[in-house]
Amino acid sequence: MAEREQGGRAAAAQGGAEDLWVKCPGCREIAFRKEVERNLNVCPKCGYHHRLTVEQRLTITIDRGSWRELFEDLAAGDPLEFHDSRPYPQRLEQAQRASGRNDAVVTGVARIEGHPAALAVMDFAFMGGSMGTVVGEKIARLVDHAATQGLAAVVFCASGGARMQEGALSLMQMAKVAGALGRLRDARRPYLAVLCDPTTGGVAASFAMLGDLNLAEPGALIGFAGRRVIEQTTNQVLPEGFQSAEFLLAHGMLDAIVPRAQMRATLGRLLAMLGGARGRRRKPASA
Amino acid sequence: MATSPHTRVRAAKLAAGDRAAGNPAAEAKHAVAPAAISAIERVRLARNPSRPQTLDYVEHLVRDFFEIHGDRRFADDGAIVAGLGYFGRRAVAIVGHQRGRSTQERIRRNFGKSHPEGYRKAARVYDLASRMGLPLITFIDTQGAEPGLGAEERGQAEAIAANLELMMRLETPVIACVIGEGGSGGALALGVANVILMQENACYSVITPEGCAAILWREGGPERVADAAAALKLSAPDLLRLKVADEVVPEPPGGAHLDPPHAARELGRALERQLARLERLSPIRLRRAREKKFAAMGAGFVSSRRVENQRPLG
Numbered sequence: 001m002a003e004r005e006q007g008g009r010a011a012a013a014q015g016g017a018e019d020l021w022v023k024c025p026g027c028r029e030i031a032f033r034k035e036v037e038r039n040l041n042v043c044p045k046c047g048y049h050h051r052l053t054v055e056q057r058l059t060i061t062i063d064r065g066s067w068r069e070l071f072e073d074l075a076a077g078d079p080l081e082f083h084d085s086r087p088y089p090q091r092l093e094q095a096q097r098a099s100g101r102n103d104a105v106v107t108g109v110a111r112i113e114g115h116p117a118a119l120a121v122m123d124f125a126f127m128g129g130s131m132g133t134v135v136g137e138k139i140a141r142l143v144d145h146a147a148t149q150g151l152a153a154v155v156f157c158a159s160g161g162a163r164m165q166e167g168a169l170s171l172m173q174m175a176k177v178a179g180a181l182g183r184l185r186d187a188r189r190p191y192l193a194v195l196c197d198p199t200t201g202g203v204a205a206s207f208a209m210l211g212d213l214n215l216a217e218p219g220a221l222i223g224f225a226g227r228r229v230i231e232q233t234t235n236q237v238l239p240e241g242f243q244s245a246e247f248l249l250a251h252g253m254l255d256a257i258v259p260r261a262q263m264r265a266t267l268g269r270l271l272a273m274l275g276g277a278r279g280r281r282r283k284p285a286s287a
Numbered sequence: 288m289a290t291s292p293h294t295r296v297r298a299a300k301l302a303a304g305d306r307a308a309g310n311p312a313a314e315a316k317h318a319v320a321p322a323a324i325s326a327i328e329r330v331r332l333a334r335n336p337s338r339p340q341t342l343d344y345v346e347h348l349v350r351d352f353f354e355i356h357g358d359r360r361f362a363d364d365g366a367i368v369a370g371l372g373y374f375g376r377r378a379v380a381i382v383g384h385q386r387g388r389s390t391q392e393r394i395r396r397n398f399g400k401s402h403p404e405g406y407r408k409a410a411r412v413y414d415l416a417s418r419m420g421l422p423l424i425t426f427i428d429t430q431g432a433e434p435g436l437g438a439e440e441r442g443q444a445e446a447i448a449a450n451l452e453l454m455m456r457l458e459t460p461v462i463a464c465v466i467g468e469g470g471s472g473g474a475l476a477l478g479v480a481n482v483i484l485m486q487e488n489a490c491y492s493v494i495t496p497e498g499c500a501a502i503l504w505r506e507g508g509p510e511r512v513a514d515a516a517a518a519l520k521l522s523a524p525d526l527l528r529l530k531v532a533d534e535v536v537p538e539p540p541g542g543a544h545l546d547p548p549h550a551a552r553e554l555g556r557a558l559e560r561q562l563a564r565l566e567r568l569s570p571i572r573l574r575r576a577r578e579k580k581f582a583a584m585g586a587g588f589v590s591s592r593r594v595e596n597q598r599p600l601g
Contacts, residue, residue, distance in 0.1 A: 054600065055598075055600060058600055067600055069600060072597070073591045073592060073593055074589050074590075074591060075589065075590055075591070075592040075594075076588065076589060077588035077589065077590060078588075079529060079585065079588040080518065080519070080520045080529075082518055083518065084503040084504065084518065085503070085504075096594050097595075097596065099598075100594060100596045100597055100598035101594060101597065101598065102592065102594050106600060108600075132585075133584075133585035133586070133588055133589050134589055136584075136585065137585070137586060137589050140582065162471070162493045162494075163493075164493060164494055164499055164502065164503070164519075166493075166585065166588075167492060167493055167519050167520050167521065167529075168491050168492055168493055168519075168520070168521065168526055168529065168531045169529060169531065169584060169585035169588070170493050170585075171471060171472070171475055171491075171492075171493040172475075172531060172581060172584035172585060173584070173585065174448075174451055174472065174475060175451045175454075175455065175475060175478070175479045175581045175584075176581045176582055176584055178448065178451035178452040178455055178479075179451075179452070179455040179479075179577075179578045179581055179582065180582075181452055182452045182455050182456050182578075183578070201472075202471070202472055202493070204444035204448075205432075205443070205444040205447040205448050205451075205472040206447075206448050206451055206472075207448070208444070208448070209442075209444045209445040209448040209449075210448050210449070210452060222444075223439050223444065224432065224434070224438070224439060224443040224444040224447070224472070225432075225434030225435070225438070225439065225443070226434075229434045229498075230434045230435055230436065230439070233434055233435075234434070234435045234436070236435060236436045238436060239436075242436070242439070243439060251440050251441070251442065252442070253442050253444075253445055
């Protein structure tokens with residue numbers, strides 16, 4: 001609860017008087033922010049799922065007091081000495097100041113409805129949730145932790161893709177995490193991917209699509225290539241709802257679309273059925 | 288081996304051109320770093336339409352090639368060629384992008400931009416190679432995976448993701464050769480290898496310079512594209528420094544397109560040497576070595592540091 005108040009204050013400082021009200025991108029109606037928040041940030045009128053902060057996601061997903069963060073001190077360097085209008089370290093520092101975290105994912109262990117799990121939550125507000133060396137490293141380490149400790153892994157994805165500012169090293173993180181997931185599969189522990197709005201590019205084309213089960217929030221944008229790129233390069237007319245969670249479900253890429261209000265219970269059920277609750281130790285599968 | 292004599296020769300020629308055009312800045316720059324050819328120059332060389340492609344290298348380096356077609360699910364994707372053959376005395380499996388040469392062939396091969404069925408055809412061959420213990424050689428030459436309606440409908444992201452996990456677990460030697468442009472996930476789906484060879488003028492990047500410029504500066508003018516190419520550190524020497532590439536393979540003077548047999552000989556020599564080394568490792572060691580190699584990617588640039596206003600969670 002303390003986090004929620006803290007988050008609220010931070011938002012108030014940014015938004016001023018408008019903070020009392022929120023316009024729904026789904027139905028364009030104005031709603032009282034408190035009411036939307038009480039409804040898990042789902043529009044009470046149309047069911048539109050607003051994006052969540054990491055704090056909000058953890059609060060509504062895990063058992064209170066069960067969180068133990070891992071690898072929180074890992075921070076990125078500037079391998080390319082990347083400079084566009086500003087140097088990359090400056091952009092990074094700004095995102096770090098705003099979020100109070102080193103990079104675009106938090107990793108740790110927690111319980112979900114009593115079931116222990118290794119959990120990662122991506123932060124879209126941090127440079128578009130982009131995956132550079134730190135995001136790749138943290139998720140890979142978390143998945144290896146799950147494999148060696150006999151835990152299930154759950155990853156809430158929200159990302160525009162690989163982080164341009166770390167170049168080919170960002171690209172390689174896709175393979176790094178995929179390798180860790182291979183070891184988790186060998187350790188016979190389940191991996192649940194939860195695709196939130198948006199999950200695209202290099203994150204979609206690696207761990208987001210590799211779940212033993214792939215779940216998504218309603219209406220989430222999920223895809224490999226950006227809509228604009230597709231339209232510009234192919235001149236194709238894209239259908240209504242293209243790259244929505246519903247579109248992916250219809251094309252066989254998702255197992256289920258789970259409304260936010262049911263996500264926690266659904267994860268709990270699945271972790272119970274897949275044996276995530278046993279927390280059985282397995283032989284380490286380290287390289 | 289960051290640069291070869293050929294690079295230096297060409298760089299000197301380019302510099303001479305600049306001097307002839309009365310560009311004192313260029314002269315000064317080349318005086319300091321005679322080997323430097325600009326990143327965008329490399330991209331142009333990598334994209335040169337007469338540059339040798341996968342099937343050219345197969346012709347020069349592989350005997351008795353048998354092409355494998357289709358993903359057994361949907362279609363045969365011409366953007367990726369796959370097959371079996373002999374490299375020297377050993378039977379090997381080959382997978383590579385094929386951009387195509389004539390207009391007709393390019394269209395048939397979708398300019399080397401694969402749909403999901405291409406990656407799934409590759410996956411069949413990866414799996415076969417691993418089970419039969421055949422070394423796998425891949426050739427990377429694509430701007431990226433096809434962005435399009437059909438590709439998305441059939442699961443482009445899933446097809447690439449599945450290949451990353453599968454390639455990582457192969458219990459056979461895997462060598463990837465970047466022979467042209469290595470563009471993002473579409474390249475990496477052929478790139479999870481024990482050894483990554485890059486030809487001197489090949490590029491490998493998370494995004495095209497054009498895409499990068501469009502995002503960063505919201506414009507795609509040639510100057511911005513050149514800036515983006517430089518910023519992305521996509522050249523072979525850069526990627527050798529970043530430990531993404533393991534070896535830079537020299538090209539004939541002026542680029543691989545000017546003397547394809549020469550380029551193939553150089554590539555063949557590097558492949559032979561690396562394969563001989565990898566073949567000494569057991570199948571499981573090959574997988575573990577590959578996992579370790581990718582686990583180390585970029586890890587040296589990650590440090591342990593606490594953010595000042597770190598917020599407690601949970």
